[in-house]
Amino acid sequence: MSPRTSHLDSLLPALSEAYGPPGREAGIRAALKRAIRGLGPAGEDALGNVHLHIPGKGARLLLTAHMDAPGVIVTRVDSSGLVRLSILGPMAAADWIGAVVSLNGSGGRASRAGGGGPSKEKSASLGVVGWDRPKDMKDSREIEPEALYLETGLGTKQAVRRIAVGAVGAIQDRAEKLGDLWCGGNLDNRAGCAVLVAALQGARGLRNDLHVVFSAQSDLGARGAATSAFGIDPDVAVVLDVAFVGESKGGDIALGKGPCLGLKEEGFLPHPAALDLAKRAAKAAGVPHQWLIRESGGSDARAVRAARSGVPTALVAIPARKTGGPRVLVNANDLEQTVKLVRGIVTTPYTGEKGSR
Amino acid sequence: MSVNGAPAFHESLLEAISNAPGVSGGEEAVRAILAEYARDKVDSLEVDPMGSLVARIEPATRRGRSGRRNGARGSGAKKGPHVMLCAHMDEVGLMVTAVEKEGRLRFRRVGGIDPRILPGQVFRLGIEGTRAVVGALPPHLVPRTERDKVTAADDLYLDIGARSREEAEERVPVGSYAVFDTTYEAWGTTRKGKAFDDRAGCAVLASLIQRRPPVPVTAVWSVQEEVGLRGAAAAARRVQPDLAIVLEGTASGESPGAPPDEQYPYMGRGPALTVQDRSLMVHARLLDAIEDTARRHRVPTQWKRPGVGGTDAGRIAISGSGVPSAVVSVVCRYIHAPAAFLDVRDAQRAVTLVWHTLETLRKEWP
Numbered sequence: 113m114s115p116r117t118s119h120l121d122s123l124l125p126a127l128s129e130a131y132g133p134p135g136r137e138a139g140i141r142a143a144l145k146r147a148i149r150g151l152g153p154a155g156e157d158a159l160g161n162v163h164l165h166i167p168g169k170g171a172r173l174l175l176t177a178h179m180d181a182p183g184v185i186v187t188r189v190d191s192s193g194l195v196r197l198s199i200l201g202p203m204a205a206a207d208w209i210g211a212v213v214s215l216n217g218s219g220g221r222a223s224r225a226g227g228g229g230p231s232k233e234k235s236a237s238l239g240v241v242g243w244d245r246p247k248d249m250k251d252s253r254e255i256e257p258e259a260l261y262l263e264t265g266l267g268t269k270q271a272v273r274r275i276a277v278g279a280v281g282a283i284q285d286r287a288e289k290l291g292d293l294w295c296g297g298n299l300d301n302r303a304g305c306a307v308l309v310a311a312l313q314g315a316r317g318l319r320n321d322l323h324v325v326f327s328a329q330s331d332l333g334a335r336g337a338a339t340s341a342f343g344i345d346p347d348v349a350v351v352l353d354v355a356f357v358g359e360s361k362g363g364d365i366a367l368g369k370g371p372c373l374g375l376k377e378e379g380f381l382p383h384p385a386a387l388d389l390a391k392r393a394a395k396a397a398g399v400p401h402q403w404l405i406r407e408s409g410g411s412d413a414r415a416v417r418a419a420r421s422g423v424p425t426a427l428v429a430i431p432a433r434k435t436g437g438p439r440v441l442v443n444a445n446d447l448e449q450t451v452k453l454v455r456g457i458v459t460t461p462y463t464g465e466k467g468s469r
Numbered sequence: 470m471s472v473n474g475a476p477a478f479h480e481s482l483l484e485a486i487s488n489a490p491g492v493s494g495g496e497e498a499v500r501a502i503l504a505e506y507a508r509d510k511v512d513s514l515e516v517d518p519m520g521s522l523v524a525r526i527e528p529a530t531r532r533g534r535s536g537r538r539n540g541a542r543g544s545g546a547k548k549g550p551h552v553m554l555c556a557h558m559d560e561v562g563l564m565v566t567a568v569e570k571e572g573r574l575r576f577r578r579v580g581g582i583d584p585r586i587l588p589g590q591v592f593r594l595g596i597e598g599t600r601a602v603v604g605a606l607p608p609h610l611v612p613r614t615e616r617d618k619v620t621a622a623d624d625l626y627l628d629i630g631a632r633s634r635e636e637a638e639e640r641v642p643v644g645s646y647a648v649f650d651t652t653y654e655a656w657g658t659t660r661k662g663k664a665f666d667d668r669a670g671c672a673v674l675a676s677l678i679q680r681r682p683p684v685p686v687t688a689v690w691s692v693q694e695e696v697g698l699r700g701a702a703a704a705a706r707r708v709q710p711d712l713a714i715v716l717e718g719t720a721s722g723e724s725p726g727a728p729p730d731e732q733y734p735y736m737g738r739g740p741a742l743t744v745q746d747r748s749l750m751v752h753a754r755l756l757d758a759i760e761d762t763a764r765r766h767r768v769p770t771q772w773k774r775p776g777v778g779g780t781d782a783g784r785i786a787i788s789g790s791g792v793p794s795a796v797v798s799v800v801c802r803y804i805h806a807p808a809a810f811l812d813v814r815d816a817q818r819a820v821t822l823v824w825h826t827l828e829t830l831r832k833e834w835p
Contacts, residue, residue: 135750158752158791185745185775188730198776200745277733277772278744329750335787343790 119313120447121289123147124306128287128296131217133183134200134329135160136280139217140179140302144326147309157343161336162326166318171462173320174346174423175454176337176412177304178330178353182297182438184213184241184262186279193268194261195239195275201331202409203438206255211241211297211438213262214284215275237275238284239264241438283438292368292445297438301330303430304352307447311454319461320348330412337412341419348386348424348462352454353411354442355404355429365402365431367443371450372404374427379414383424385464390426393456399449404429424464428453473766475824476679478817480660482506483672484653487662490593492562492579492646493696496520498596499558499668503675503690510678511688517707521700522558522690528831529681549684549831553710553792554677554823555701555781556670556717557694560663561805563592563647565627568638572631574601576647577622580695584622586806592627592647599640600650601627649807658737658812665809667694669799669816670716676820683828694781698748701781705788712755712793712830714823715782718811719773719798734800737812739769740819743796745776748783752793758833759795762826768818773798797823 127147132140137160144162145154152166162179183200190196195215199205215237239262243255262281264271285297294303305326312324323344328336330353341349355372357365365372373390374382394401404427417425430450433441471477482502491499500522507514511524528548561580568574578584588605604626608616627647631637651663662668674688687708692700705713719741722732734741742759743751763770773796786794799819802810 135745136753138753158793159786161791187775188733190730191728198745200750278775280744332750336791338787339789339791 119310120306120444120451123309124294124303124447125287127302127306128285128298131214131282132179132181133280133282134180134331136183136217137180137328140181144179144305144309148312151312157339159336159339160328161340163340164324166322166324168318168321170320171347172323172344173458173462174323174325174341174344174349174416175308175458176325176327176340176349176351176416177308178301178337178412179305179326180328180331181282181300181302182331184208184281186215186275186277186281188277189271189275191268193266193271195264195271197257197260197262197281199257200280205257205260207434207436207438208241208260209243209255209437212284213239213241213281215239215279215281217282237264237266239281285439289444292443293441294444294447295439295441299432299440299442300354303354303432303442303447307430307450308352308454311451311458314451315455315458317459319459322458327412334412334415338415338419341416341423345420346423348389348464349416350386350390350457351411351413351416351425351427353427353429354432355406357431357433359406359409360404361407362405363403365404367431367433367441368445369402369431370400370446371453372402372429372431374404374413374429377404377406377410377413377427378408380410380417380427382426383417383464385462386424386426389460389462389464390428390453390457393460394453396460397452397456399453399456401453402431472817473821475821476676478813478820479672479676479679480813482675483660483668483816484662486668486671487653487664490596490598490646490648491558491560491664492564492648493559493693494579495646496558496692499671500690503558503671506675507678507688517704519700519703520692521704523704523708524678524688526678526682526686526688528684550711550834551685551687552827552830553687553689553705553708553713553785554674555689555691555704555713555715555785556674557667557691557700557781558671559692559695560648560666560668561695563627565594565641565643565645565647567643568634569626570634572633572637573604574627574629574637574641576627579646581805583805584625585619587622587625588620590807591650593650594627594629594641594647595645599629601629601647604628651808658814660811660813661808663808665799665801665811666718666804667716669718669801669811673716673799673816673819673823677823683831686827691781698779698781698784702784702788705785705792709789710792712834713782713785714826715780715785715794715796716819716823717780717796717798718801718804718809719778720804721800721802722774723802734771734773736800736802736810737815738771738800739815740822741771741773741798741800743773743798746773746778746780746783747776748779749786749794749796751795755793755795758829759797759822759826762829763822766821766825768822770822771800
């Protein structure tokens with residue numbers, strides 16, 4: 113392990129803790145801007161993507177990792193003071209049970225006293241996600257989002273006053289290290305964000321004109337990545353995300369065996385030249401890798417690949433494991449290997465033809 | 470005319486476009502009324518290749534006007550952000566797909582119509598407005614076991630009283646659109662009519678361009694929203710606005726028997742603001758600007774229910790390199806059904822809120 117990559121031990125918990133559900137990424141945006149200070153000029157666009165440009169000679173290379181984390185949105189406070197929710201993104205309702213949720217983070221909203229309507233006053237609240245357990249547990253196989261609630265402990269009167277329709281919640285959780293594993297509620301995709309920051313901090317000898325995007329609203333359908341890729345119009349792109357054990361068909365992925373290179377996901381096939389860039393970087397850096405083939409679900413790669421007249425795109429995914437609750441697991445060695453791989457990608461010249469899309 | 474410093478809601482226009490037919494892909498009649506209305510009020514007017522009506526209107530020059538001269542400092546004066554205001558012209562309806570030898574018309578639904586509301590309805594076909602009835606057996610002839618069942622839309626047909634294929638084809642060609650046969654009426658402050666989703670938004674938008682707006686505005690009356698937000702997506706790529714506000718007629722949550730906390734939003738309690746729907750997370754700062762404006766100008770507002778529905782704003786927001794977008798809606802009862810209701814005071818409040826929001830944006834948007 114190189115001394116620089118131990119940055120992850122502080123970076124990962126810090127980024128994991130930041131509030132940033134889809135479309136309300138102000139907290140994680142601020143944390144990332146702090147983390148990349150000094151690397152180059154950083155900005156923010158209409159959808160709230162963080163964009164960093166490190167000018168260099170060579171192909172225009174876009175590296176993206178989505179920064180939004182699983183979210184919920186308040187639909188109403190019911191007559192018993194429980195806060196009813198709708199889910200933002202693909203995390204299953206069942207996996208939310210037991211999550212500690214922060215409403216609003218630093219920039220959310222709450223209703224004015226006595227009114228359920230829009231208002232300026234904003235305050236943060238904490239709650240824990242529960243669900244209406246059916247009397248007969250045989251009926252509990254499928255948990256619908258409508259059965260979820262947030263218990264805030266405020267009591268009916270206070271909850272109605274303080275929790276507004278439209279307040280957005282995110283998992284309040286730090287990444288904790290358990291042996292070689294990191295465990296946390298926001299590791300999809302704060303793990304990717306941390307890896308990307310760590311890789312850039314240690315990178316020397318860039319061989320491309322590098323654009324880095326921490327994308328917003330990925331969990332709502334790669335919205336931020338789509339507009340970023342349109343604006344940057346890259347020659348080649350590499351998307352960094354996580355992939356879950358059990359998702360890959362024909363040879364599943366495992367924790368501890370290195371980063372995955374995506375061969376297929378819903379709506380996405382990598383461009384051969386972009387995949388070649390990732391493979392050459394892995395080989396040169398001595399990074400072992402696995403193959404990811406997922407039939408359903410996906411990352412920002414699809415949107416980036418189809419931006420404008422098409423962008424040669426590869427997908428690098430950190431293997432992760434679901435726990436059946438809000439927390440997911442990643443392996444610290446995989447993170448170190450992915451840092452090496454990303455560093456290899458930015459220091460390997462892209463040799464694909466422009467326009468061969 | 471002016472209400473609370475904002476243009477007055479143009480109700481007779483709502484009546485005209487509510488009565489006009491305009492199923493997705495066949496919006497010509499609605500577009501003609503709006504184009505005629507807008508022609509002498511805007512700086513340019515065109516129909517884009519998708520069929521959306523696009524009007525550009527520059528702000529009033531501040532210089533020489535009485536009162537404050539906001540931002541007018543020589544030729545480099547700040548005009549404020551270029552705002553796209555968008556409302557969709559199309560409504561849900563039916564399309565005739567085949568004529569059977571007995572003269573019955575088979576149809577497909579265009580957009581989201583609940584098959585439960587179809588049997589027995591009267592429709593108007595084509596621009597001529599040929600009347601047709603969705604045939605249904607009288608209760609006498611329905612077997613007891615079938616009485617509680619809903620007939621699938623594919624098993625229904627439109628009947629124009631023709632007795633043969635030839636007779637029917639002569640009057641109604643395959644491909645004709647059908648709209649609910651409903652006429653606009655005023656009942657107190659309630660207005661009854663068809664297609665308030667989104668003729669209400671169309672009329673709010675039209676009302677806003679009666680005067681030169683505080684910021685440069687491109688008004689888009691879009692096509693094919695109900696079949697996949699198509700017109701607005703294309704228009705946004707051409708217009709490339711700095712910001713977008715979509716004007717909608719949205720569903721009231723009022724439902725007898727449901728707990729009170731589930732019944733919002735309500736007709737008559739002011740425009741509904743969206744935080745999130747299936748197509749969009751509303752831009753936080755733009756939403757703040759709208760909320761602040763509502764508070765300052767004492768316009769009552771309420772929340773639209775999160776997690777359901779989707780609007781043109783979803784596509785506009787992700788067009789190009791992204792457009793901060795929001796949705797302001799008039800709450801209507803019974804949308805996507807033969808007769809919808811709205812409260813005409815809500816329509817005026819929507820005009821007032823958006824007008825003053827444009828003023829806020831001129832001053833405060835970077």
